[in-house]
Amino acid sequence: MACRLFPARFAARALLCPALLAAGCALPAEDPDATGYVLLDRAARGRWTVASDGWEGAPVLPIALDVQETAVLRGPDGAALLELRGGTLAHVRGAAGEIRWLELGEEARGDRLVLRASSAAAAELAALVGGEVAARGDGLWTLTAPELLDRGSFLDPPGGVLEALPDTQRDPGELAALAALAALAALDARIALGTPAAGPASAGDVAPGAPEPGRAEAALVGLYATEQQTLLLDASGGFTLEDRCTGEVLAAGNYLAVADRVVLRSAGGEPIVLGRDQEKLFHPGWADFAPLAPEPARRGVSGSETTEQAGHHAGEE
Secondary structure (H helix, E strand, O other): OOOOOOOHHHHHHHHHHHHHHHOOOOOOOOOHHHEEEEEEOHHHHOOOEEEEOOEEEOOOOOEEEEOOOOEEEEEOOEEEEOOOOOOEEEEEEOOOOEEEEEEEOOOEOOOEEEEEEOHHHHHHHHHHHOOEEEEOOOOOEEEEOOOHHHHOOOOOOOOOEEEEEEOOOOOHHHHHHHHHHHHHHHHHHHHHHOOOOOOOOOHHHHOOOOOOOOHHHHHHOEEEEOOOEEEEEOOOOEEEEEEOOOOOEEEEEEEEEEOOEEEEEOOOOOOEEEEEEOOEEEOOOOOOEEEOOOOHHHOOOOOOOOHHHHHHHHHOO
16 A cells, blocks of 8 residues: 555554454544544545645545644645534535535444445455445445544555545434425425325335335436526435525535435425425425436536536536
8 A cells, every 4th residue: 555644643543553453453532522534525636635734635535633733625726724623524525625514423424434446445445444345226335344434544445446425324213213204294295286196105115125225315316406496416415405596505415315205404404305206306386306417518527516517507508
């Protein structure tokens, strides 16, 4: 593996990590509020680096940083202060460097990552961090290990690991708890819009034997739009709702697919429940969200462009 310089505070842990994991020992626990985490997606790594305490880089895996140390996000047009939050993952997305803050344990798993990797590379990384890897239904891999974000920090992954994404998928038990609420809200939406209900829905929609968590969300990934709004559902389980004219972010957070409904959840806001009718998403009082087809002439444009850029491109058609 290639060597990199990294903050002195994590030097001992990184050097001892392989030996501790081989011996079956966990790394020493630290105050979760003293450490913040940063993860750059594949598009962001092409334009941005993170710098802190004498280290700078754009690693594939999340890095653990001391929240008391100054951290900077550097790009081709300058630098911006990255105000780290304890126990929180800063997910830097796209060439624009949009930051999505995810509280570990609430909005993202601290013991799991989603990998875009070959099977051999995923298995090798699991061995390096003392964890397990499992195939998902969408072609990605789920990597699970105790204290995974700390164990993988400043670790060079195998070359076949192309991207790591936060795991924002809720457990089946939580899906079941949300199903009844989502079912009622979606039924109200259908009635308000004058469309027939697809049939009764209940917590049984997510009973054992149902499609594995994450599979339904993967089928929804894409950009949707009305004349006034754009809705981006990304591969890491996040959503961004923007005003299509001004680019103002109206809401952002995580989304969840339950039967024929999509639940948009944002911190401090009420859940937004959308109904699904084939490829369209709908909500009472709003125009239907229809998927925006990619422009063939723009194949060189990164798939991680912001919703504002994608909406602008779609408006040119």
